[in-house]
Amino acid sequence: MVGVSDPAPAAEVLLAKRVQEMVLHGDEPPALYISRDDHDATDGDGDGGGGGDGGDNFSSPVPIIDMGILSCSEEPFTKEYEEELLKLNSALHTWGCFQAIGHGISSSFLDEIRKVTREFFEQPMEEKNKYSKTVVEFEGYGADPVPEQGQSLDWSDRLFLDVCPPDQRKLQFWPQTPTSFRDVLSEYTEKMKIVTELTSKAMAKSLNLEENCFLKQFGKRSIMQARFNYYSKCQRPDLILGLKPHADGSGYTVILQDEVGLQVFNNEKWYTVPKIPHALFILMADQMEIMTNGVFKSPVHRVLSNSERDRISVAMFYTPEKGKEIGPEDGLVDEKRLRLFKKVKDYADTHWGYYQRGMRALHTAQV
Numbered sequence: 001m002v003g004v005s006d007p008a009p010a011a012e013v014l015l016a017k018r019v020q021e022m023v024l025h026g027d028e029p030p031a032l033y034i035s036r037d038d039h040d041a042t043d044g045d046g047d048g049g050g051g052g053d054g055g056d057n058f059s060s061p062v063p064i065i066d067m068g069i070l071s072c073s074e075e076p077f078t079k080e081y082e083e084e085l086l087k088l089n090s091a092l093h094t095w096g097c098f099q100a101i102g103h104g105i106s107s108s109f110l111d112e113i114r115k116v117t118r119e120f121f122e123q124p125m126e127e128k129n130k131y132s133k134t135v136v137e138f139e140g141y142g143a144d145p146v147p148e149q150g151q152s153l154d155w156s157d158r159l160f161l162d163v164c165p166p167d168q169r170k171l172q173f174w175p176q177t178p179t180s181f182r183d184v185l186s187e188y189t190e191k192m193k194i195v196t197e198l199t200s201k202a203m204a205k206s207l208n209l210e211e212n213c214f215l216k217q218f219g220k221r222s223i224m225q226a227r228f229n230y231y232s233k234c235q236r237p238d239l240i241l242g243l244k245p246h247a248d249g250s251g252y253t254v255i256l257q258d259e260v261g262l263q264v265f266n267n268e269k270w271y272t273v274p275k276i277p278h279a280l281f282i283l284m285a286d287q288m289e290i291m292t293n294g295v296f297k298s299p300v301h302r303v304l305s306n307s308e309r310d311r312i313s314v315a316m317f318y319t320p321e322k323g324k325e326i327g328p329e330d331g332l333v334d335e336k337r338l339r340l341f342k343k344v345k346d347y348a349d350t351h352w353g354y355y356q357r358g359m360r361a362l363h364t365a366q367v
């Protein structure tokens with residue numbers, strides 16, 4: 001039996017340590033990290049998410065959208081543009097996510113972000129701890145804040161930073177080593193603004209809405225938060241998850257990964273998001289489900305742990321501005337499609353309260 005010690009350490013105690021440190025010390029995973037049973041029969045790609053390219057029917061089904069095609073939106077629209085827009089609409093309706101290629105960020109810059117992320121986590125604990133947070137705080141280096149009793153813990157460490165609006169940055173948490181970290185993150189944020197603008201406009205057009213409608217709901221002081229995730233190797237990937245199943249509370253999230261591990265739940269199965277080095281994975285979160293009156297789905301996703309490889313990812317959460325009311329677009333409500341959601345504000349806070357209890361919060365926004 002994994003991690004049976006007497007008395008079992010409490011979540012507060014475990015979360016004050018880093019998973020990476022436990023692995024370095026050769027510690028057995030404590031029981032509180034166990035979050036799945038060992039015969040999870042719902043793996044869509046049939047191999048527990050290892051590679052996802054085993055030649056079966058479930059391989060690589062996550063839609064791929066060429067944002068380059070969608071960035072040329074001058075009328076008259078080309079057939080290619082119309083087709084890509086339809087593909088985008090269908091991807092977000094059925095999957096709630098897609099792999100974006102042609103997004104305008106160079107592969108070498110994406111490699112640079114992966115590199116500084118790895119370099120940060122590969123430093124000695126002493127260096128990383130300069131940016132550490134307590135077990136109740138959000139921003140900084142550490143683990144998620146302590147969840148409600150009975151909730152399992154994630155086999156990962158992370159660095160969480162508010163990046164937009166820029167006047168909200170707390171630079172004391174921004175790593176000074178590797179030395180290029182801050183500049184690379186600032187540049188990535190600028191590029192993310194362009195990607196989210198392009199994505200928000202394309203999504204609106206795919207729904208026959210005015211192209212700026214979502215951007216207006218996000219507001220001028222829309223929020224971006226970067227979460228750098230480090231998933232250490234794990235001896236028991238059959239029992240322990242890198243990140244437990246959840247849907248995001250943002251508007252939508254843009255994820256950069258270096259290895260497979262992320263899975264999306266669709267049609268009662270888990271599908272591994274394949275590794276496409278030059279792609280960004282764009283995932284609808286609850287607030288886009290609300291703004292689209294349920295047309296786009298906010299999918300449940302999770303991250304597997306792996307005994308052979310560690311993994312990093314960078315998730316950029318794009319969220320409507322603080323205190324701003326958001327709600328279903330008028331153009332998506334009529335007699336045939338009734339209003340499903342109310343107007344809400346600061347939904348991400350509500351979401352977090354439920355997340356801590358292992359629950360979704362979307363029902364709190366239903367009419």
Ligand SMILES: O=C(O)CCC(=O)C(=O)O
Pocket residue numbers: 227229243248255257262301303312313314315
């Ligand atoms: O690591 C990943 O690929 C996903 C991370 C994620 O879902 C999150 O940070 O909310």
Ligand SMILES: [Fe+2]
Pocket residue numbers: 246247248253301
């Ligand atoms: Fe997530």
